[in-house]
Amino acid sequence: MTKKMRPLEGKEKEYFDNLMQAREAVTQQMQYHAEDALDCSNADKRGVTTHMADACSDNSRHEMELRMLTEEGDVLQLIEDALQRLADGEYGKCQECGNPIQEGRLKIRPYAIFCVKCKEKHEREMRG
Numbered sequence: 001m002t003k004k005m006r007p008l009e010g011k012e013k014e015y016f017d018n019l020m021q022a023r024e025a026v027t028q029q030m031q032y033h034a035e036d037a038l039d040c041s042n043a044d045k046r047g048v049t050t051h052m053a054d055a056c057s058d059n060s061r062h063e064m065e066l067r068m069l070t071e072e073g074d075v076l077q078l079i080e081d082a083l084q085r086l087a088d089g090e091y092g093k094c095q096e097c098g099n100p101i102q103e104g105r106l107k108i109r110p111y112a113i114f115c116v117k118c119k120e121k122h123e124r125e126m127r128g
């Protein structure tokens with residue numbers, strides 16, 4: 001799937017490493033949650049431990065797992081997009097105003113697509 005990328009240097013290499021790390025972390029989390037959700041659906045068949053049966057009978061927990069899986073899937077998509085933008089030399093640009101996204105923000109969220117200003121604007125709009 002990965003197409004040949006031009007060599008990355010300096011900052012870009014750093015961003016690339018950050019993104020790869022974030023991708024691995026999210027993939028691991030997804031696996032963990034997927035296995036957990038699967039365990040619950042197989043719980044009756046396998047005669048599992050009381051601990052597991054208890055956990056599985058807790059429906060809200062199960063729903064939370066599934067919701068987290070969806071969110072992690074979204075993040076994974078954002079990371080893939082960010083890697084693509086890095087390959088295109090478009091990484092770190094706000095998708096709304098086109099200004100560079102603050103470096104400190106990219107460190108915490110290497111897959112961010114909006115600068116702080118635009119993100120705050122969106123959050124205000126969502127709250128109404």
Ligand SMILES: [Zn+2]
Binds near residue numbers: 117119
């Ligand atoms: Zn912006």
